[in-house]
Amino acid sequence: MKNKWILIFLLLLAVVIVGVMVADFKSTRPDQIASNPFEYNVDQYKAVDSALVLYTETRNLQLSMQEPAAIALAGDRLFVAGDQWVQVIGLQGKLISEISLPEKPHAVAATPDRLLVATKASVLVYDPAGKLLATWKEGFSESSVLTSVAVAGDNIFIADAGQRKVYRFNPSGEKILEFEGKVNDEVLHGFIVPSPCFDVAINADGDLWVANPGKHALENYTFDGNLRGYWNKSSMEVEGFSGCCNPAQFTFLPDGNFITSEKGLVRIKEYKPSGELVGVVAPPAKFQDDGHAPEVVADAESRIYALDFDRKMIRVFEKKER
Amino acid sequence: MDNDKVKSRREFLQSGVRLSLALALGGIGGLAVSRLTGDDYVWQIDPFKCTQCGRCATECVMSPSAVKCIHAYDLCGYCDLCGGYFKPGYNALSTAGENQLCPTAAIERKFIEEPYFEYVINEELCIGCAKCVKGCTSFGNGSLHLQIVHSLCVNCNECSIARVCPSEAISRVKASQAYRIKGGFTQESAG
Structure with a gap:
């Protein structure tokens, strides 16, 4: 009789122990834990109203590069710099030629008669056949980090994130001037570049625009470095730019609208020249979390080619038909 | 012959004890050194x-x-x-x-x-x-x-x-x- 009660007690104890173990296992599984009061959920800023997304992704061009670094477009050819190469690719993705580089590229710009490749602190000039014509090293310093090149006729503009300056060179490689974007009034500040995201571009009218990422601004300068106009928009919502360094990249559509690319919350958007948001080209869901801001270029048909550094491919976006 | 056998057993036990002591001391010493110099x-x-x-x-x-x-x-x-x-x-x-x-x-x-x-x-x-x-x-x-x-x-x-x-x-x-x-x-x- 006594043994029977001991057996029942032991069985009950075993059941309780197993129950506690199961409950403990289930309660400590990450997907079983109650919501955390301290969690900061930024998903709402990644979500974009589908009505705002005006573009659709139509094609991807996979790259045979480990570290794509920059893209440019001239006529019907894409110039992709990365590793120690520039690959010349047709708009349909056909590899046309490759140009070997002596060091890692940071930026690239192409015109019908020359190809300019910026490295950390030099600019390499090639002819269309890939022959090295010149190497510009004068005018840069040890702390230079060249990030963008734009060409307007005989004027070559180079953005230096390390020095927070924009340089103007002539085709012979002589530095004509440099400017820091400083103005006398308190409206704006000089270029604020917290990370190596500092872009320059020329629009269809030949105007020079410079991104001031620390001010979330796009600024229009004369070729002499005088501020002519600007617009800026700081916001964590889709209408504006957020974080330390946006817009990280930008380009122009043939009609003059801006295409901007952002880091942090990676997304591509279209703005009117006045700074009014037109719509979204690619929402954050299209990109890797905490990925890099894609570099963007646009062709004459307003197709947008985004160089996705994380997926190592060119992603093509076209406007949806209404 | 028998004496030799007894002697060798004693010697065997003595050397066994000595060896055990040496191993124990060496082990403790090694442990102490590893505690002093090793990484936690x-x-x-x-x-x-x-x-x-x-x-x-x-x-x-x-x-x-x-x-x-x-x-x-x-x-x-x-x-x-x-x-x-x-x-x-x-x-x-x-x-x-x-x-x-x-x-x-x-x-x-x-x-x-x-x-x-x-x-x-x-x-x-x-x-x-x-x-x-x-x-x-x-x-x-x-x-x-x-x-x-x-x-x-x-x-x-x-x-x-x-x-x-x-x-x-x-x-x-x-x-x-x-x-x-x-x-x-x-x-x-x-x-």
Whole structure:
């Protein structure tokens, strides 16, 4: 009789122990834990109203590069710099030629008669056949980090994130001037570049625009470095730019609208020249979390080619038909 | 012949005892030397694996948590609009409490020069909730990150945060390399 009660007690104890173990296992599984009061959920800023997304992704061009670094477009050819190469690719993705580089590229710009490749602190000039014509090293310093090149006729503009300056060179490689974007009034500040995201571009009218990422601004300068106009928009919502360094990249559509690319919350958007948001080209869901801001270029048909550094491919976006 | 046999057994036992003593002494000595010169292991967070879930604030056996926010100043942009300091929908870029993301106001915003600001973590107030880390990682350079502070950590046999960490970002590291501070510790070196 006594043994029977001991057996029942032991069985009950075993059941309780197993129950506690199961409950403990289930309660400590990450997907079983109650919501955390301290969690900061930024998903709402990644979500974009589908009505705002005006573009659709139509094609991807996979790259045979480990570290794509920059893209440019001239006529019907894409110039992709990365590793120690520039690959010349047709708009349909056909590899046309490759140009070997002596060091890692940071930026690239192409015109019908020359190809300019910026490295950390030099600019390499090639002819269309890939022959090295010149190497510009004068005018840069040890702390230079060249990030963008734009060409307007005989004027070559180079953005230096390390020095927070924009340089103007002539085709012979002589530095004509440099400017820091400083103005006398308190409206704006000089270029604020917290990370190596500092872009320059020329629009269809030949105007020079410079991104001031620390001010979330796009600024229009004369070729002499005088501020002519600007617009800026700081916001964590889709209408504006957020974080330390946006817009990280930008380009122009043939009609003059801006295409901007952002880091942090990676997304591509279209703005009117006045700074009014037109719509979204690619929402954050299209990109890797905490990925890099894609570099963007646009062709004459307003197709947008985004160089996705994380997926190592060119992603093509076209406007949806209404 | 028999005497020889007895003698050799005794000798065998004596040498066996001597050998055991020598081994025991050698073992103790070796253990002592290894304790003196060897590396202990402590728990630490890999900032590149951390997903800023907020569990470090609630799961640590210490109260407040032994996990604190660390600032890698050389990676910081010294931004006016800091995603780690200001909460979304802020009224103004000011130090007013209503604008701050940190639930314990553990981040001090200091003016450096127009338009640069320095953000300093008050360790005593920090509870390791990672809200600022999430903001900085999502919108900025990712200079804010979490680390287990070993002057506060009791180095549990099984870290209660590591048990629930959804990204398995907490692991044991050598005590001689107890911190994984961004900048010196890179994603490449993390492997």
